[in-house]
Amino acid sequence: xxxxxxxxxxxxxxxxxxxxxxxxxxxxxxxxxxxxxxxxxxxxxxxxxxxxxxxxxxxxxxxxxxxxxxxxxxxxxxxxxxxxxxxxxxxxxxxxxxxxxxxxxxxxxxxxxxxxxxxxxxxxxxxxxxxxxxxxxxxxxxxxxxxxxxxxxxxxxxxxxxxxxxxxxxxxxxxxxxxxxxxxxxxxxxxxxxxxxxxxxxxxxxxxxxxxxxxxxxxxxxxxxxxxxxxxxxxxxxxxxxxxxxxxxxxxxxxxxxxxxxxxxxxxxxxxxxxxxxxxxxxxxxxxxxxxxxxxxxxxxxxxxxxxxxxxxxxxxxxxxxxxxxxxxxxxxxxxxxxxxxxxxxxxxxxxxxxxxxxxxxxxxxxxxxxxxxxxxxxxxxxxxxxxxxxxxxxxxxxxxxxxxxxxxxxxxxxxxxxxxxxxxxxxxxxxxxxxxxxxxxxxxxxxxxxxxxxxxxxx
Amino acid sequence: xxxxxxxxxxxxxxxxxxxxxxxxxxxxxxxxxxxxxxxxxxxxxxxxxxxxxxxxxxxxxxxxxxxxxxxxxxxxxxxxxxxxxxxxxxxxxxxxxxxxxxxxxxxxxxxxxxxxxxxxxxxxxxxxxxxxxxxxxxxxxxxxxxxxxxxxxxxxxxxxxxxxxxxxxxxxxxxxxxxxxxxxxxxxxxxxxxxxxxxxxxxxxxxxxxxxxxxxxxxxxxxxxxxxxxxxxxxxxxxxxxxxxxxxxxxxxxxxxxxxxxxxxxxxxxxxxxxxxxxxxxxxxxxxxxxxxxxxxxxxxxxxxxxxxxxxxxxxxxxxxxxxxxxxxxxxxxxxxxxxxxxxxxxxxxxxxxxxxxxxxxxxxxxxxxxxxxxxxxxxxxxxxxxxxxxxxxxxxxxxxxxxxxxxxxxxxxxxxxxxxxxxxxxxxxxxxxxxxxxxxxxxxxxxxxxxxxxxxxxxxxxxxxxxxxxxxxxxx
Numbered sequence: 001x002x003x004x005x006x007x008x009x010x011x012x013x014x015x016x017x018x019x020x021x022x023x024x025x026x027x028x029x030x031x032x033x034x035x036x037x038x039x040x041x042x043x044x045x046x047x048x049x050x051x052x053x054x055x056x057x058x059x060x061x062x063x064x065x066x067x068x069x070x071x072x073x074x075x076x077x078x079x080x081x082x083x084x085x086x087x088x089x090x091x092x093x094x095x096x097x098x099x100x101x102x103x104x105x106x107x108x109x110x111x112x113x114x115x116x117x118x119x120x121x122x123x124x125x126x127x128x129x130x131x132x133x134x135x136x137x138x139x140x141x142x143x144x145x146x147x148x149x150x151x152x153x154x155x156x157x158x159x160x161x162x163x164x165x166x167x168x169x170x171x172x173x174x175x176x177x178x179x180x181x182x183x184x185x186x187x188x189x190x191x192x193x194x195x196x197x198x199x200x201x202x203x204x205x206x207x208x209x210x211x212x213x214x215x216x217x218x219x220x221x222x223x224x225x226x227x228x229x230x231x232x233x234x235x236x237x238x239x240x241x242x243x244x245x246x247x248x249x250x251x252x253x254x255x256x257x258x259x260x261x262x263x264x265x266x267x268x269x270x271x272x273x274x275x276x277x278x279x280x281x282x283x284x285x286x287x288x289x290x291x292x293x294x295x296x297x298x299x300x301x302x303x304x305x306x307x308x309x310x311x312x313x314x315x316x317x318x319x320x321x322x323x324x325x326x327x328x329x330x331x332x333x334x335x336x337x338x339x340x341x342x343x344x345x346x347x348x349x350x351x352x353x354x355x356x357x358x359x360x361x362x363x364x365x366x367x368x369x370x371x372x373x374x375x376x377x378x379x380x381x382x383x384x385x386x387x388x389x390x391x392x393x394x395x396x397x398x399x400x401x402x403x404x405x406x407x408x409x410x411x412x413x414x415x416x417x418x419x420x421x422x423x424x425x426x427x428x429x430x431x432x433x434x435x436x437x438x439x440x441x442x443x444x445x446x447x448x449x450x451x452x453x454x455x456x457x458x459x460x
Numbered sequence: 461x462x463x464x465x466x467x468x469x470x471x472x473x474x475x476x477x478x479x480x481x482x483x484x485x486x487x488x489x490x491x492x493x494x495x496x497x498x499x500x501x502x503x504x505x506x507x508x509x510x511x512x513x514x515x516x517x518x519x520x521x522x523x524x525x526x527x528x529x530x531x532x533x534x535x536x537x538x539x540x541x542x543x544x545x546x547x548x549x550x551x552x553x554x555x556x557x558x559x560x561x562x563x564x565x566x567x568x569x570x571x572x573x574x575x576x577x578x579x580x581x582x583x584x585x586x587x588x589x590x591x592x593x594x595x596x597x598x599x600x601x602x603x604x605x606x607x608x609x610x611x612x613x614x615x616x617x618x619x620x621x622x623x624x625x626x627x628x629x630x631x632x633x634x635x636x637x638x639x640x641x642x643x644x645x646x647x648x649x650x651x652x653x654x655x656x657x658x659x660x661x662x663x664x665x666x667x668x669x670x671x672x673x674x675x676x677x678x679x680x681x682x683x684x685x686x687x688x689x690x691x692x693x694x695x696x697x698x699x700x701x702x703x704x705x706x707x708x709x710x711x712x713x714x715x716x717x718x719x720x721x722x723x724x725x726x727x728x729x730x731x732x733x734x735x736x737x738x739x740x741x742x743x744x745x746x747x748x749x750x751x752x753x754x755x756x757x758x759x760x761x762x763x764x765x766x767x768x769x770x771x772x773x774x775x776x777x778x779x780x781x782x783x784x785x786x787x788x789x790x791x792x793x794x795x796x797x798x799x800x801x802x803x804x805x806x807x808x809x810x811x812x813x814x815x816x817x818x819x820x821x822x823x824x825x826x827x828x829x830x831x832x833x834x835x836x837x838x839x840x841x842x843x844x845x846x847x848x849x850x851x852x853x854x855x856x857x858x859x860x861x862x863x864x865x866x867x868x869x870x871x872x873x874x875x876x877x878x879x880x881x882x883x884x885x886x887x888x889x890x891x892x893x894x895x896x897x898x899x900x901x902x903x904x905x906x907x908x909x910x911x912x913x914x915x916x917x918x919x920x921x922x923x924x925x926x927x928x929x930x931x932x933x934x935x936x937x
Binding site: 093094095096097098118119142150151153154163167168169170171173174175176177178179180181182183184186187189190191195206207208230233234236237238284285287288290291341343344345346347348374375376409410411413428429432433434435437438440441443444445456457 | 559561562563564584605606608612616617619620635636637639640641642643644645646647648649651652654655656672674675695698699700701702703740741742743744746747800801802803804829832833834867868869870871872873874875876884887888889891892893894895896898899900902903914
C-alpha cells in the first residue's frame, strides 16, 4: 500500500492530500512533502507516526504554518501532519483557572473563549491572528508579557504527546502544583516537534488585567533607555512588559509593510525614528496605574528621557500589536532578513547591542533591534538583496555577533534567515556542552528520526 | 561494605568526611517521612571535584549513590533504599555569587534555603520558594524535589526560579545545564532535571533568580464556623481572579495543635482559619486586602483579623511554619501526606477525607496550601502499634486515590520518592511510565543513582515499617 492510501485508511481520504499544488503550502525551507494528512484524533496521530516510523518516513507536524521556517530544514520530509483538525477545548474550568486544549486550536479563538470568563493566556506572540496554540508552544516563541507571567514553561501544567515511535504518553497534569514524575512536557516546549507530536496541552490561565496603561519614552542612546530598564527592575513597580526598540525597529514598525501585517490605527508613531524607545506596560487598578505613571515619569526624567507618552488601553493595543508582530514585519521588510535571537544578562544588554550594531555596520548591513527587559534581544539584519556577496557579509556579521555575545556570557541563535543561507549560518549558535544529553533524549523519544528530523540544535 | 571502597573514600575526603560506624549512620536512615533505609556509609564532599571522584568510585565498586541535603524531605527521596553511599552536601554550603544587578545567585547545593534570602536581604531581594522547612532544608534538596511552599502560590515553585545548574552525571561526567542568561537554546534540560528527585544527576551548583521583596504586605486571618465556609472562601478568591501571595488553611484539629505550642493567637474552637498574604504595591495591596476580607465575610466569617504590624504578621506565620512540629507534640508519629486537587473541589475533598479518617479510625488533621489545592492531611498514629501503622498507610493510599479521582495528582511538592512509587500507576499509564523510565535510564543507565525511587517496584506493603516511637522525633516541617 502506498503512503497516501495508508494515511487515507487512518484519517479518511478527504483528509489526505497528495496533489502537488496543495503540497506547496507545506514546504519547509524549500522541501516539499509527498503527502499531507489531517488527523482527527490523538489516536490517529499515534497511528500515523507509528506507520511512518515503520516505513522510515519522516513526519513534520504543523499548525497554521507561520513559523515552519524556524530552525534548520528537516533532513527528510515525507508527510506533513496538519494538526488543525485537533482544535477542541478539551477541558476548561474557569473557577479553577485551568485549561486543556488540543494543539490545533487557533490562539485567537482560544483567547475569545477565555475572554468570556475574563481570563487569558499571556501569550502575545507573533502571527497572533493565525497561529495555533501548538505552534506557539512547539516553536518556543516568547512574549513581552514574560516580564510578569514568565514563559510557557511556567504555565504549561501538563501534556499528552505522541513520541517518534507512535507511543502516546503524558506528563504533568491539570492542577497548578504538581511534582509527580518527570516534567517531560517541558522538553516539548520550543523543541520544534523533534521529540514528538503534542496532542493535548494543559495550561494554567490568568485573570485578564482590570486595566492597563502604556508608557513610552525616548532616549538618545540605548544605554540611557537600558538605564531606565534597570531602575524599573530595582523599583517596587511590577510592569507586565518592558521593551526597548532601536530607531531602526521603530522605522519598520511605522512603515507600510507593518501597516499591512498589523493593520489598524497606528499608535506606533510614539516610537522614535531617530532615538531609542523604551515601552513599558502596566496593569492594575487606577490607583496603581497612577502611581506607576508618576514613578515612571520621574525615573524616566532622571535617566534622560526626552519625551514621555502615556497610552490608554485603546492606544496601547495598536502599538502593542506592531511590537508583537516585529518578527513577521522584519522578515517582510528585507529580501534577506536574518534575525539573531540572544539571551543575555540584563546588565550586559547594552554591550551586546553595541557589539551587534558594530558587526552589522562593519559589514554594511542595515539593522533593527527590539529587546525585552528580561534580557532577550531580537537583532535583525536587513540586507537589501540576496546576492552571494551579501550572504558572505551576513555570515561574517552573525559569526561576530554570536562570538561576542558568548564572550559576554550570553547565548545566541539565528532562528530566521533565508532558507538557502541556513546551511552556511550557525542557526543554532555555537557548540554546547550539553548537546550529548540532548542527543540522548532525541534517541529515546525518536530513535528512528521520524519526527521533524534535523530541525533542531546539533541537527537533532 | 567493601573495605577498599571505604579506604578510598577516606583517602579522598579525609576521615572527617566519611561516616561508617553504625551509630553514626543512624541519623541518615531517616528523613522527614515514615520511611527508613540504612546506608553503608555517608560521605561529605567539599567541592564539585570531590563529587566527581565519589561518583567514579561508586561506579568502580558498583555501589548505589544517594544525594542528600538536610534530610527534611517527606517522601524518602534522600534515603538509601538499596543501601550504598549517601552523599551529604552540608559542607558544600557556600553562596558562590550574588549578582544583585541581574537578580541572580549561584549557590552550592548545601546552602540552606532561608540563608540565601538572609544573605541578600539587605539588597531588597529574596529567594522566593519558601518551604515550611526553609530554616533547615537546602536549595539542593529543593531543586531535587522541586519544592513549593506557602508563597509559591503567587511566586512559583522551585523550577520557576532555577536558570541553570552544574551537575555530575552518574557516569562521573560534569555538565553545565542552562545559563544565568535566559532562553538557553535546546531542550529544557534544566526543567527536566529540577524535580527529578536525585535520579538523574548530583547537582553541585545552582543558578537561581532572586525576586524583589514586595513594597507592602498585608496578612489576614479569617475565622470560620464551618470548614465548608472556609473552602468556599478560597474557591471564591480564586474564581475572582485574585492571586494572594499565600493562602493557607487550618482545620480545628490543627488550630488546637498549633495554638497549644506556638500561641500564635489562633482562635481555638473555630472550625477553620484561612491565613492570607496579599502583597505588591501599596495601592494594590490596600484594595486587594479589602476585597479578600469582603469575600471572607460574604462566606460568614465571624472574624477577619488583619495583622497591624510586622510582629503580628510574623506571629501568625510562626503558627504556620511550626505547624508540623506542633503536631509532633501531640502525636510523635504521624503520616504527613501531600496531594493536589483542583481548587474547585476543596470542600468535597475535605468531606471525603474526614470519611476516610473515620473509616480507618483516625481523626485526620488538615493544614495546607489551600490557594493552589495542595493538601497536607496529617494522620496521627501510634508508631508502636503495627496494625495502626498499616491502617495509617491504607488510609493514606485511599486519600491519594481520592485526589486522583478529583482530577488531581499524587504529590504537589514532597515528591514521589519511595513513599508513593506504588501509586504512580494510578496516575500514569504503562507507556507514560515506560518513557519516564527511559529518561532515567538515558542519564542513569546502570541505576547507580538513587535506585528504587519514583517508579513502582514490586514492593510489598510490609516493607515500610514503623520505627519505635522512642526513636522518632517530629519531622522538621
